[in-house]
Amino acid sequence: MSSNAGATPSLSPSLLVVDDEAAIADYVAAVGTATGCETSVCTQPLSLDKHLVNMPDIIVLDLSMPGADGISVIRDLASAGCTSLLILMSGVDSRVLMSASHIATMQGLNLHGCLEKPFRKKNLKDQLITAVAEIHGRRMESHTDAPDTKQTSSVDEEDIVRGLEANEFVVHYQPQIDLNTAEWVGMEALVRWQHPTLGMLYPDQFIDTIEKRGLGMALTRAVLKNVLTDYAHWGPSANYSGTIAINLPPAALTGFDFPEEVMHSAEEFNFPAKKLVFELTETSVASDPVSAADVLTRLRLNGMGLAIDDFGTGHSSLEQLRLLPFTELKIDQSFVRAIDSDVTASVIVKSAIKLGHELNLQVVAEGVENWKIYNWLRNEQCDIAQGWVIAKAMSCNDISVWADKWKNHTSHQEGD
Missing domain, CATH: 3.40.50.2300 (Response regulator)
Incomplete structure (x- = not known):
């Protein structure tokens, strides 16, 4: 790096x-x-x-x-x-x-x-x-005593399979805040690999290999299991009523038994399925749109939410909004970060917020990195914010500490 x-x-x-x-x-x-x-x-x-x-x-x-x-x-x-x-x-x-x-x-x-x-x-x-x-x-x-793994090391399929079997893949959570009430209403589950020799690895260091080697479903199952296990550990005691969003790989949208698998896992952990939101990008759907529509519609029939991720970056995003039963629209962070410096970006974000509301979707802005952007989004009636100004992604052990700090935090109403 x-x-x-x-x-x-x-x-x-x-x-x-x-x-x-x-x-x-x-x-x-x-x-x-x-x-x-x-x-x-x-x-x-x-x-x-x-x-x-x-x-x-x-x-x-x-x-x-x-x-x-x-x-x-x-x-x-x-x-x-x-x-x-x-x-x-x-x-x-x-x-x-x-x-x-x-x-x-x-x-x-x-x-x-x-x-x-x-x-x-x-x-x-x-x-x-x-x-x-x-x-x-x-x-x-990401600081550890390990060397910079992006430059000095790589992982292969065999190592990934070993890591999955050893439960080395963990989940960190990035909170999402209701811009109208400043309440904590959701989290995005972000996968990490706690490698025994390379330290903490991030998705850009292993996702490509996982998808190329057909291991997307195995990772998704690991993430889902981690989310359900983590929630069983802290969720009820924290009285958390918000959602947890999980990214879906293309492979999940071609397996017709995936919705039933999710429901079975949720029931096993006594987890309310309606708290799950599955995020997918345009490329996730493109490989097999018919199967994707089948799987996604059945997820919605079972009460789970669907978010179109990275909205604004794909050429067929509008077509997917028309055809698939989304509940959330996530505006890509490249637009959100540029709001206060790029007039065109701010117009695009305003339009996306309006479009989402007219389609009866919750609008989530990711990449919110300062209070100026936070307040701009609130004034434009965006629904939910996610980004570094609120919190970084964290382990489930740190969530309660952050939640207490956020509850007592009043500076979110102020500008930078």
Whole structure:
């Protein structure tokens, strides 16, 4: 990942500014330094490779540069396996900036936000502050004494099967908050792998292998069992009445016995099935839409919720909304994070909220990283928020502690 891999969370994040205009690059770097970054500047995009030897934590990239435009740089970053948080900036038409951000997301890059030139110092500073906070948060969550597994190790099918049999896959939970009442109303279950030698592994380190090797259903069963076991441990004593969302892989939508399997597991653990929400993306449905419609409709008939995830990033999302019995619409975090810096993103989010409500769906915004965005979403009557400003994903042992803190928390009504 970055040159700071394995460092303690207090180490300053590294920031690389890529802009052929030296004055602007230096200005952005100065603001970055003021927000706690160790900064470097690249004014010759054709020499970018040498700046990526130690991958920076954050990259601010201008799209309009002679010799190597920002789109080609995005392509090169994706090819290099870039894990940096990416902030795009440009003085071109805002639609071009939006298109570039979409390309970055499709290429698998971690888009953090966009800035239209000329930008205000406050907007730049806000983007960098939230990026720095996210980097520190990631380090606090993933820091172990183990080496950086993304760079130095890999997992194969045999290791994954062994890990599943040994119950090494665990679930962390990220809370969801009702924006109208500030009450805790849901959680998303996020899988982690507590590897015996590599430490804590995250989905981007094993999901591709799992799906390619046909192990998606085995992982889903492990996640479901963990959720039900965890809830039996703390749920009743905490009097939790909210939902728990689980991501569904494509494989779950081709097995006609999956709804019955879920119901049987819920009954075994005395868990109310109506508390389950299954999240799926466009690609989950695309491989076999007929079977997917069969499975999803029967899940709904048994009282479970369905959320369309990453809404706004897929070309057929609207078609799926028309044909499948969704109960929730989750707005992709790439739009949510850009609300306070990108007019187009804010318009898209407003439209998604309105569309969801007109279809009688709950609207969930993920990637809420500061109080300004939180309050903006509340004013726009979005239903539910999820993101770092509320809580990071945590083990079930930490949920009650967080819940008590949130209940006594009053600053959510204030701006940044």
